[in-house]
Amino acid sequence: MGAQYQISVIPGDGVGREVVQVGIQVAEVLSRRHGFGLELVEYPWSCEWYASNGKMMPDDALESLAETDAIYLGAVGYPGVPDHVSLWGLLLPIRQAFDQYVNLRPIRSLKGIPTPLDQRKAPDLDILLVRENTEGEYVGIGGRCHQGTPNELATQTTVFTRRGVDRIVRYAFEQARSRSGRLASATKSNAMQYTSVMWDEVVEEVAREYPDVVVTSYLIDALAARFISSPETLDVVVASNLFGDILADIGAALMGSMGMAASANLNPAGTSPSLFEPVHGSAPDIAGRGVANPIGAVWSLAMMFDHLGEWEASRHAREAIDLVASEGPHTADLGGKARTEEVGAAIVEAIGG
Numbered sequence: 001m002g003a004q005y006q007i008s009v010i011p012g013d014g015v016g017r018e019v020v021q022v023g024i025q026v027a028e029v030l031s032r033r034h035g036f037g038l039e040l041v042e043y044p045w046s047c048e049w050y051a052s053n054g055k056m057m058p059d060d061a062l063e064s065l066a067e068t069d070a071i072y073l074g075a076v077g078y079p080g081v082p083d084h085v086s087l088w089g090l091l092l093p094i095r096q097a098f099d100q101y102v103n104l105r106p107i108r109s110l111k112g113i114p115t116p117l118d119q120r121k122a123p124d125l126d127i128l129l130v131r132e133n134t135e136g137e138y139v140g141i142g143g144r145c146h147q148g149t150p151n152e153l154a155t156q157t158t159v160f161t162r163r164g165v166d167r168i169v170r171y172a173f174e175q176a177r178s179r180s181g182r183l184a185s186a187t188k189s190n191a192m193q194y195t196s197v198m199w200d201e202v203v204e205e206v207a208r209e210y211p212d213v214v215v216t217s218y219l220i221d222a223l224a225a226r227f228i229s230s231p232e233t234l235d236v237v238v239a240s241n242l243f244g245d246i247l248a249d250i251g252a253a254l255m256g257s258m259g260m261a262a263s264a265n266l267n268p269a270g271t272s273p274s275l276f277e278p279v280h281g282s283a284p285d286i287a288g289r290g291v292a293n294p295i296g297a298v299w300s301l302a303m304m305f306d307h308l309g310e311w312e313a314s315r316h317a318r319e320a321i322d323l324v325a326s327e328g329p330h331t332a333d334l335g336g337k338a339r340t341e342e343v344g345a346a347i348v349e350a351i352g353g
Contacts, residue, residue, distance in 0.1 A: 004037040005308060008068040008273070010090075011034035013046045014282030015340075016074025022294035022344030023072065023301045026159045026320075029351050030305070030313040041068065047078035047086055047282075052216040056089030066272060070304050073277035076296070078284055088140065091275075096134050098272035101164065102171055102263035103131035103244060104303065107231075107251030110325035115256040117231065123330070124232035128179065129250060131244025132171040133265055135164045136195075160240070162197040164200045169310055171268065172238035173210045179235055183215045186223045186239035186247065199240065224250060238256035248279065257333040259293025264307065266293050276304040290339045292333040295321055298347055 009024065011017040015314045024040060031038045043064070044097040045057040056076070065071055071094065076086045093194045094100070109115055109125035117125065169185070176183035185203045187196035200217055206216045218226065226234065227250045239247055252261035258280040265275040278296030286292060302317035328337025331343055338346075 002034070002036040003308075003310075004039070005038045005068070005069045005302075006041060008065050008071045008328065009040050009042045010045055010071065010073045011042065012074040012076040012282065013048065013078045013086075014052070014075060014284045014287035015280070016046075016076065016282050018074075018287075018290065018292045018340050019243040019278060019294040019297035020072065020074040022340060022347070023297040025297050025344055025348055026263065026317060026351065027072075027301055029348050030310075030316060033064050033316065034310060034313045035306065036310060036313070042059065045090060046076060047081040048076055050081055050086070050089065056086060057350060062093070062254050067096065070303060071272050071275040072301065073275055075278070075280065075282040090207045092138065092140070094275055095265050098176050098267055098274070099134060099269075100267050100272070101132065101134045101168060102264075102266040102268055103133040103241075104246070104264040104266060105131065105248040105251060105297070106262060106303075107248075107255060109255060110260070110322060112326035112328070113172040113256040113260070113330075115254055117254055121230075121232045125254060127227075127231065127234050128173060128175055128236045129244060129248055129251060130168065130236060130238045132164065132168040132238075132240050134241075135159050135161060136241035137316060139170040158195055160198055162202060163196070167237060169199075169203055169206050172236055173206060173213055175217075176213045176215075176236040178211060183213050184234055184237045185215060185217045186220045186237065186243045188220050188243075189217075190219060194242075203238075219247075223247070227251065227254065250271040252279070254286050257293060258296075259331065259333045260299065262296045264300065264304060266307065274288075274304075274307055276300040276307075290341065292340050294334050294340055294344050294347070295325070298344075316351055317347075320347045323350045 011020040050056050065231040107127040109122045115122050137158045139159045144154045146152045186198050189196035189200050252258045261279045261281045267274050278300050302314040329338030329342050331338050
């Protein structure tokens, strides 16, 4: 038996619970095939848990998670619990406490999956989005006063630090160096004359250390348009928390469905566990119907195995995804009629489990 891993599993709400079950089945098959051990520790933290306890997770939750090698999350969110409560009650505290400053979003067309792209460009879609994940627009600094009155005031402060920008930009340059040698950077420096200008300056400074990487700086609106009109010209893209968040959803739509969108929230130093999650949300409108697409959950699992150094298991999972995407079955979001467990079973069969 090879390495042993303890994985914290947070199924969460809605379809998160359904796709995580597929991910667990795939993980167990891969662990047997590739000779490593998995101990899965499941936590019930969710909006349902919030309804009973008044908070999204217990006070010692981060201490419990810190003891594990990685975190596998389904989704959180449900009607009746405001999105900012669920997000700030669970996911953002984990990202910030564990210094998961890299958010990776693979954006890749899969053979057999229809996309809204011009079909001449669809086969060329292969973008790695590197999003800053712990500061920027999502630091949570701000407030409201005189609420409910005509004089109400709301402020939201964006915080960019040179350290924070430098480390995410360096990570992106390394990714670009390992791929095509092309990097796109997104800011809005014509209007945001402090934070975005500093970001651009840091990119320019770091670029001097990577003469083998061609870097192009885009205004975020122009880059969003390029995602749609000329995505084949892009390879590695680096952006702030908010800009990266928006570009990631554009990318998922170009792939053909949010149900295939995978992500990794990484602490590259390994000083704390990293978190892996599909990013389609809890989708309460289809929860419980068994029709959610599990591909994003399995793809996120493959990213987790990459991070843990189980590269063959990751490759095996990706190949299974490609085969099922190409040959089916497909869930309704991809134009098919298959149920979640049918797609999961097909992925397991493709692995050889």
